[in-house]
Amino acid sequence: MTSAQSFKVSALVVTFHSGPALKECINALCVEQAVSEIIVVNNGNSEADVNWLKAFNPPGHCAYKLVDGHGNIGFAAGVNLAAANATGDRFLVINPDAVLRVHSITRLEEARTSGPSPCLVGGKLIYPSGNEQRGARRELLTPWRAIVTFSGLFVLGNSIPAFRNMHRERDPEPENAIPMPVVSGALCYISKEDYEAVQGFDEGYFLHVEDIDFCRRIGEAGGQVIYTPKACALHYGSTSQVSATFVELNKARGLARYFHKNAKTPLGRLSARASFYAFAPLLVSRSFLIRRLMMARQALIDMTRPKTETPPPSRVRTEQDA
Secondary structure, three states: OOOOOOOEEEEEEEEOOOOOOHHHHHHHHHHOOOOEEEEEOOOOOOHHHHHHHHOOOOOOOEEEEEEEOOOOOHHHHHHHHHHHOOOOOOOEEEEEOOOEOOOHHHEEEEHHHOOOEEEEEEEEEEEOOOOEOOOEEOOEEEEEEEEHHHOOOOHHHOOOOOOOOEEOOOOOOOOOOOOOEEEEOOOOEEEEHHHHHOOOOOOOOOOOHHHHHHHHHHHHHOOOEEEEEEEEEEEOOOOOOOHHHOOOOOOHHHHHHHHHHHHHOOOOOOOHHOOOOHHHHHHHHHHHHHHOOOOOOOOHHHHHOOOOOOOOHHHHHHHHHH
């Protein structure tokens, strides 16, 4: 933390079988001098990873605490548990497979002070390729927008505005911080005071949609959600060792809960509960199709890739050491 920084930043990390990316995440947080404290919630990891987390020794400027979730309590509950154990004035919520770019905290704080309270700021997420990742810039969710987005009907959005995709990563990137209805829970920043004012994340969500709900409640409380491209993290994504079906079913449950919470009529609430049975097969089948297409694409790449000779052992060792 720099001498000019008058506040403490607690990084909140919820981890469940996150793999090697977890170490990258935590080490990058330690490099960021503005991070005063790292709180890691262990929702379930391999014995080797837990031992590494227990033995981790951060640099002098950064405090560190490992909290046991006593089983997988879900992302929303995990973030709330981390927040309850944090001592900072600001909370940085970051996924365990996200690697924060240096100086991002300064940019997040600059954006936060530009909006009314409660204020939540999200940063840019990128793939390892450097391209912007989906999720950091989104429209507010509605039943129709969910159907259009998850069914693939958004391909008609260029000619028919009603079919607009809720994901906006293909829009021209802004130069500076701008209001955005929804940012990603994989990288977001908020003051402790504002976090408590909206009572943190809704623990009724287990995995997915909790960040959309959080953004909506920020707006309903008279605050603002802001996106800044000047704060950034490399986000590997899908590193946790869980099945795609498990993830998509929880996403469907999250959608149903979200629409039920925000329905205005008894019929709307009934429809929201029933929406799980529409979204679940849609999301699972969509995920299955995407995986198969990716596998086919990789197989084609492997078939067309020129065969090269294996370098001599001495050369391999030299490259690995470098």
